[in-house]
Amino acid sequence: MYRVFLVAVLVLLGTSPAVAHHGWSGYDASRELTLTGTIREAGYEHPHGSVRLQTADKTWIVVLAPPSRMENRGLRREMLAPGTQATVVGYPNRTDPDELRAERITISGKTTELR
Amino acid sequence: MHPPSGPAWAVWLETSAPAVAMRQWLWLYPSIEITHIVGFVVLVGSAFMFDLRLLGLSRALPVSAMATHLLRWARLALLLVVPSGVLMFMAHATEFAASGAFQLKLALIGLAFLNAGIFHRWPFRAVGDWDTELTAPRPARIAGVLSIALWIGVITCGRLLAYF
Numbered sequence: 001m002y003r004v005f006l007v008a009v010l011v012l013l014g015t016s017p018a019v020a021h022h023g024w025s026g027y028d029a030s031r032e033l034t035l036t037g038t039i040r041e042a043g044y045e046h047p048h049g050s051v052r053l054q055t056a057d058k059t060w061i062v063v064l065a066p067p068s069r070m071e072n073r074g075l076r077r078e079m080l081a082p083g084t085q086a087t088v089v090g091y092p093n094r095t096d097p098d099e100l101r102a103e104r105i106t107i108s109g110k111t112t113e114l115r
Numbered sequence: 116m117h118p119p120s121g122p123a124w125a126v127w128l129e130t131s132a133p134a135v136a137m138r139q140w141l142w143l144y145p146s147i148e149i150t151h152i153v154g155f156v157v158l159v160g161s162a163f164m165f166d167l168r169l170l171g172l173s174r175a176l177p178v179s180a181m182a183t184h185l186l187r188w189a190r191l192a193l194l195l196v197v198p199s200g201v202l203m204f205m206a207h208a209t210e211f212a213a214s215g216a217f218q219l220k221l222a223l224i225g226l227a228f229l230n231a232g233i234f235h236r237w238p239f240r241a242v243g244d245w246d247t248e249l250t251a252p253r254p255a256r257i258a259g260v261l262s263i264a265l266w267i268g269v270i271t272c273g274r275l276l277a278y279f
Contacts (some may be wrong), residue, residue, distance in 0.1 A: 026278075046137065046138050046139075046144035067139075
């Protein structure tokens with residue numbers, strides 16, 4: 001019974017829609033990217049903040065850190081205002097080609113570590 | 116950032132004032148997470164301790180007395196677990212509603228309650244016959260194993276929500 005249950009859990013989880021947004025293998029750590037662009041939209045929100053970053057060739061969704069951590073490290077809400085230039089270093093999502101999880105973000109010469 | 120899309124009821128929940136507060140107030144989200152964790156520690160912890168007794172550990176302790184003590188706390192813990200869980204669901208309603216892990220979690224919670232209900236209406240009715248020093252009847256032991264397995268499944272799904 002217990003074994004049947006465990007197998008059922010694994011099977012059902014395996015078939016669930018993949019919207020992985022946490023660490024683990026969701027992001028390709030072997031492919032570090034540096035993007036520079038203009039913030040078009042910012043979400044200073046739980047469980048993690050994000051910005052829509054327009055670069056020369058496309059617009060990325062850049063996943064940042066929890067807002068409490070960003071605030072603690074001096075990256076305030078208003079620093080992510082639309083129109084701001086930003087550079088991020090991070091890893092692209094393996095399945096969503098427009099998403100990047102940022103390790104750090106640089107705005108007006110100030111770099112904030114996000115991990 | 117990802118504009119909410121999905122069933123109308125989920126979009127409505129996700130754009131409601133409590134959901135926005137959950138995402139935007141700096142300390143609300145972690146506070147609610149902590150409340151949820153404290154609640155399910157008491158709920159699942161109490162259930163496990165009772166289940167282990169059904170499985171034959173600490174037979175000197177009367178099952179009826181353990182039920183009175185532990186299961187009361189398990190029920191009271193729902194007052195912490197359910198509202199905090201609803202708030203966290205609201206903050207991500209469209210994403211969670213579509214998540215296999217979340218659907219499975221709800222199904223497992225339903226089965227855990229069903230299991231408890233059957234236990235109380237069936238083997239537990241005659242607890243006086245096996246209250247101390249005796250092996251619990253097979254249906255009671257099965258209920259204990261199911262309870263442990265189901266709650267582990269619930270916690271697993273809850274945690275994996277963040278990863279799938």
